[in-house]
Amino acid sequence: MKMNDARKLEDYVQRAVDGIPDRRAPHTLEARILAEIDRRAALPWWRQSYAHWPMAARWTFLAVSAAAAAILIAAVMTFLQDPGTVQATGEVARRFAWLGVAKDTLETLLYDARGVLLSIPTLWVYGTLAVGALCYATLIGVGAAAYRTFFARR
Amino acid sequence: MNDAPPVQSEPTGVSPAADFTTFMRQYQNMVFSTAARLVNDDAAAEDISQETFLKAYEHFDMLAASPSAGGWLKTVATRLGLNHLQRYRRRWSFFSEMGRSGSDGETDRPDVEFAAPETFFEGLDAAERGARVHDALAKLPDHQRVPLVLFHFEDMPYDEIARQLGVSLSKVKTDILRGRAALAKMLNASTPLST
Numbered sequence: 061m062k063m064n065d066a067r068k069l070e071d072y073v074q075r076a077v078d079g080i081p082d083r084r085a086p087h088t089l090e091a092r093i094l095a096e097i098d099r100r101a102a103l104p105w106w107r108q109s110y111a112h113w114p115m116a117a118r119w120t121f122l123a124v125s126a127a128a129a130a131i132l133i134a135a136v137m138t139f140l141q142d143p144g145t146v147q148a149t150g151e152v153a154r155r156f157a158w159l160g161v162a163k164d165t166l167e168t169l170l171y172d173a174r175g176v177l178l179s180i181p182t183l184w185v186y187g188t189l190a191v192g193a194l195c196y197a198t199l200i201g202v203g204a205a206a207y208r209t210f211f212a213r214r
Numbered sequence: 215m216n217d218a219p220p221v222q223s224e225p226t227g228v229s230p231a232a233d234f235t236t237f238m239r240q241y242q243n244m245v246f247s248t249a250a251r252l253v254n255d256d257a258a259a260e261d262i263s264q265e266t267f268l269k270a271y272e273h274f275d276m277l278a279a280s281p282s283a284g285g286w287l288k289t290v291a292t293r294l295g296l297n298h299l300q301r302y303r304r305r306w307s308f309f310s311e312m313g314r315s316g317s318d319g320e321t322d323r324p325d326v327e328f329a330a331p332e333t334f335f336e337g338l339d340a341a342e343r344g345a346r347v348h349d350a351l352a353k354l355p356d357h358q359r360v361p362l363v364l365f366h367f368e369d370m371p372y373d374e375i376a377r378q379l380g381v382s383l384s385k386v387k388t389d390i391l392r393g394r395a396a397l398a399k400m401l402n403a404s405t406p407l408s409t
Binding site: 066069070072073074076077079080081082083084085086088089090092093094096097100 | 239243245247250256268340343344362398
């Protein structure tokens with residue numbers, strides 16, 4: 061029979077796969093599953109997922125979380141309104157004054173680097189970008205060829 | 215896809231029920247086969263089977279007496295198998311599918327011509343035919359085997375396969391057609407053993 065017709069090919073394959081028996085599962089599968097069920101069952105409720113927690117524990121957890129959030133917000137508000145906070149902030153700023161020096165140094169370096177970059181001829185910039193793109197494309201091509209040669213099943 | 219009801223069982227502190235073991239023995243070959251055909255890796259298929267039965271254990275109250283338990287298991291195993299493939303595919307799809315023929319926009323009906331002898335079906339019992347089909351499937355590339363398995367073994371329509379795999383309908387049809395041709399050719403080549 062010449063099968064140049066897609067429908068016949070489909071029927072042929074369907075006929076080939078119809079009614080074939082399942083493969084036998086590995087002998088280890090059943091023991092693995094039972095062991096995992098036992099392991100999970102042995103975990104205390106608080107180490108299981110939230111959906112498995114007792115209802116009382118779930119509500120308690122929600123209530124405690126809400127209370128903790130409320131206390132945290134109240135504490136932050138109190139702290140920000142306290143007169144001593146301003147003084148403490150000044151003290152912290154003095155301790156980290158060196159950060160300002162570092163910022164000034166970085167700005168100077170960036171300014172100088174910008175000047176150097178702007179002095180480079182445009183042709184050199186485009187040339188460098190083109191070489192970089194070429195290297196990247198070559199890397200992708202070599203990677204694809206290596207994958208197809210050594211890993212991909214064709 | 216998984217529209218099962220929420221967890222109701224409380225397995226803590228009890229051993230797996232004997233009827234779950236019976237349930238597992240009844241379906242484990244089917245679940246393992248479903249996963250193995252999809253992922254083409256026995257170790258991964260065993261992991262997927264384990265995950266499937268662990269989910270089944272959580273819903274065992276509902277599944278124990280359900281006539282559609284087999285379908286539920288098959289659906290979950292298929293979904294987990296596809297998830298496994300998607301995870302793998304994300305890492306390699308760029309290299310594996312770059313410039314591959316049969317991608318979007320190509321013809322829906324590539325020219326397939328193959329002489330299929332009826333002798334493949336002669337003198338072969340179902341087990342032997344199954345072994346040959348399995349061997350041939352294992353040799354197909356993922357992008358042909360997966361949609362082919364979903365269509366012919368899981369009875370999934372083309373558009374659903376395209377949706378599940380996140381590819382176009384035309385690519386699914388082309389890949390399945392080419393997969394069928396390759397599979398038929400391999401089955402044909404394996405025929406001389408009989409009669």
